[in-house]
Amino acid sequence: MFPDLVATPFWMALEELDLIYAWSSLLPDDYWRMFHELNWVSITPAARPQSAKEDKSDPLIKEKGFRPIHQLVNQKIKTSLNELTEPILIRYLSAYFDQGFAYRSPTIKSEGLLASFVHFIEESLIPVKPFKKKHLQKWKLKSAEELAQELLYDILPYPDYHHQYIREILISLKGWSGMIKTAEANPHLLPIPRKANLLDFVTIRLMIEWSWLKNYLGFPQITKEELKTAVGALQRDIPSRQKQHLLIDLEKNIQRRYLPSLKNCLNDYAPTTAQAEWSFVFCIDDRECILRRHLENQDPRIQTFGTPGFFGFEFFLRRHDHEHLIKQCPDPVKTDKIIKLKQDLQQNTYPWTTPKWSNLSALKSLFFIKTPKYKNTHLRLIRFEKAPPFDARTAFSLEEAALRIAQIFKSMGWSRITTSLNFIIGHHATTQNNPFFNAYGCGACSGSSGAINACVFAYFANDPEVRELLIREHSIAISQEAMFIPGAHDTTLDTVTFYSEFLEHKLPLEVLSYLSRALEQVQQERQLDYFPPTQQYSDPEKLYKFFWKQGHAIFQVRPEYGHNSVAFCYIGDREKVKSFSFERKSFLQSYDCSSDPDGIQLEGILKAAIPVCAGISLDYFFSRQNLLLGAGTKLSLNINGLFSITNGVEEDILPGLCYQMVERHIPSRINFIIEQNPELILEVLKRNESLWNYVKNEWIILWCYWERDIKKWTNDGWVTLEDSL
């Protein structure tokens, strides 16, 4: 997710951020004080940071980023060069990258951004401020690199500082530069492709700045001494160095709360003799963690598994009558398979109930939201819908399907399927009027719903020919009476929908009532996000209505808290930690260490799990510093060209998550706990440099459970649990 950022060590990256923003990359002091009050971090009175009210220091920084050379230029020309340059640049860039919202787009040249921009100015019969056409003739003959160098030399005749100047250009529109860099590296991310690179962006910006200075303001006369003192202010004390210990304290606090008891739980494990009768396969998502715990507590005959929520089937979904393709697998996975829906889905089948922009019926939901009633109050939270009619056979041949299913079963360490009812449950969220809807969905399905993937998996796994192939080629035995039933868990409403209408009255009521009761308990536990312990709902009916309204109200900015407080990723046998509660803090991946002596399955798991889980965790970690690295508040957001969000009409585009999503997040790096031989884990990680970077550069914290002990990986070697805390 951050391919080149991960190549630099974590602490160095934080210091880099401090240089850019002249402000701590870690949270402001008031946050740490509050964490202290909540006992999340222990601060001694001497080391306690000052509160904002006590702090009397006047900071150097007057802008979003720290840009000494530009501040110097602004002083000389007595106006803000930024404010002159950005409006026209941002308007053109949004028009250029627009994904189909604007009615008219500028002429797009195949050469890329710079060529299109020059073409636009040249063709226009009226002037484009601040350009003059005589300059344009000269610029056209040069390459972007030559042009940028020449313009830069005119603005700032000291080549030593050019690097810093370009850096400041990129910082001042950090959202746009990041977006262009991403579009350059992964052009497939934009449905309507646009060729762009960072050099073009810098050159255009330099062209505009140069034209303002040349045509209107005059070049600023800056001496080298002035530059030296201005840039020298960068080498100040870095506040985050003082705060690093706070972050480490907080992380250790979390580890101290969970890891010793996890170790005890693992050591005390004794295999039970109870025969499993029902199996549930969930996504590894941390929001499923709580449901699995409550479900297993209902009856020892229930067993659950965790695997990435696309269930091994990577494809694009094309809805009936729509051109647009929806990706249904993790972002790094590449695919060209397309599954078509034969007819459009019902409104309630999928969480696609958002009021249409073109439909004014939205006003209705301001005044009342109807909560559906069910005849059977025991099964209020369980619904049965018609399976979405899709065409899977054209996308996947039987051999391909068998291979994918076998991989999933092997990675979970589940090679003999004897249980008669196997529920494959994806997940999604219901949220209205929300530009962040994808952030609430299934991360392994690129933010859309995992329901279709579950249906495709169950479709093939129920196929007798595929079962034959599974036994013959992959030695995976599925018993005759075993049945796979697809479903989806709505994490906002906490309901489960099964996509097999005809089964409604055939499934044993026992397991359904277990599931329903588990969902009710999940809702009871999730109340803590919204009400203090003294004011909780005790009536499940009221709670059900409350969560239904959370998901269906168009004015709700906090439908659920998503991946808040995620801190762990446990890769190992679920059976052993059944009695341990991770409290919604953990991704859970099923893995059987004994059946994987070469680490082949582990490698497959880690390849998906590390980028996805660490990506999600770091997304929340950095968005917690919300106004600098996140998207700010959700209330004023404006959607720009269907590819980004901004505030206002000509401001920088915003990365990260909004404040309402991360406000309860405890910022810590993610702890990977793997149940496997430590040497084997290192061997597997070192085989893949991209994975090893995460560990080596401390972007994640690696633990292993082996020989009745939990050990932590530091760059000096493995350390026991007692020493590391």
Place this chain on the structure above:
Amino acid sequence: MILLTLPLLSLVMFLFHWNYKALLRLNLSALVFSGAYLITGGLIASQVVPWPSWLGHHAEWQFEGDFYVWDQHWSPLELAVATSAYLVMLASYIFSTRYFYLEKEARKFFALFPIILFGILTVTSGNSLDVVLIGWENVGLASIFLISFYAFRTRAIRNTVRIFIIYKLCDIGLLLDSLFAHHEKGLHTINGLPTWLSQNTWSSGNTIHFLALMAILAACGKSALFPFFNWPARAMEGPTPSSALFYGGPVLHLGVFLLIKLKDLILISDLARWVLLSLGLLTFFSARLVSHTQSTVKGHLAYKAVSHIGLISIWVALNWIKLAVLHIVMHMIYRSIRLIISPSVAYEQAHEGLKIQKKHPLLEGPLTWLPERWQSRIYNTLFALSLQEFFLSPSERGGIGVFDFTKIKRLLVTRSSFFLSFSGLLFIVLAFGFTNMNLPLTFGLLTMAAASLLCLKAIFSYDTVKSSHLQQLVSTTLFVLGTWLSLGHLSLGLLSFCCLIAIAFFLSFWALSPYFNYPLHTFHGAKYVGINRYRVMVVSFLIAAGYPLTPMFIAEDSLYSELLHVSITHTLLAFTYLLLLAIYWMRLMVKVFWGFHYKALIHPVFPPLYPSSKYK
């Protein structure tokens, strides 16, 4: 009259930091009162009941020989617009109570909400220009504070200042109308307009043209007609419900609604009708063209809304009043809801498929016979025109479009050129004054002109806060002296103006005292250091800018009418000076108290964090 107390109460509650729930209750009671008011209005308009005397719809009082009339009247047209505006406000209120939950400055929104409600109801139901003006200014006030809702965003506050200047400039139109028609020529109620027009013999003369054009100027500002058509998009900086209230909903339509109220005045003047028709056409076509290149949802909606306003003003110019009112009602409701659910567009587009990019209709239609090169040239020209918003967006340096005011600015900032321009002015005024007026009047005029020039210099100043504000103190003293000279005696209007501006200066000096050494070339965000001083500064700004929530409004009004007895030139100069004074005060407040400050990064409203269930 009850309505009048609510905005004042909300402002007081906000300034003295009353809690969120109390503000919500106040809003709810404001909505209930307004609802009752509307129902009464409906009964009266349908002639079921007469105006009850206790409702106090008509009041007159005298101040220095001038009539001030408070009069309200409901006709079906007014009732239709007011009711639909009320419904939009009601929906926004329901939406915002949950939407703003735990938001950092939610109290600000709910303090401004009754002010907007009050403003809209007074403008729609007001039957004298005094009442309309009070509502009008209140709406403007609430609007600028909502645009700068997130006062740490530099782009947002720059836009706020620009919009404030546009508002103030265009409010002159309504102020002049009220001054000339009401105070000078005795037009007391708006529904007495036809008889007033027929009674006066000069009604076909230049005065009528002037009054009608001034009304159109006022509408231009609030409704974003042609030269100002790009401010609604610039104003999309606040939270979504406030954008929906303003730039899609009720407030944007107030301008054209004022024209409907004054339709007898507009329709009697052919010049004004032609001007309005051409402005409407220009607005429609330009806003439509710009909206086609907008890639942001709110920007697109803002320009679409403005293009509809253009259409409505065409209906008014053509005397299709009922169509215009119907259009206002439908469009107001439709556009507000579109804005409120604007975040849904991403979801819908991502899941329902993207639009196919269309070519410009010019190329498909009548221009296809042109060579391809010319087609491309015309397309790119139109694109450049709409991307630069017809060269009408003011740039950072005070220029508008291709025109550049930097040289004038520099002329004012350097001292020698200031004296040069001042002596030029002296020469002109003396030459002009000696031919027409006696000596004290000329000197009064000259002093007032000098005060305006000094104020202009202070507006462009990049010095420290202290020197700039002292300069302004000198300029205000000069202005008071000049007015005194011109009037020949210390009138009641001037005296009250002196007292109030002295209070404003006193308050602002206290508020600014810790920040005297700050330079004015950048924003300082001092609001995040000391909130109390900022609140005092806001009060002093409200006084200095003459907002109707303060008595300064009446003081200024009577000052104008006193000066009108002297000469029109004096009145216009006083207008200019007080406009400049308001802009100066706004700029000072913005530069010192708004802007990015690292303490703005701290979110003071923490969510209630309850420790999760017991650890094992």
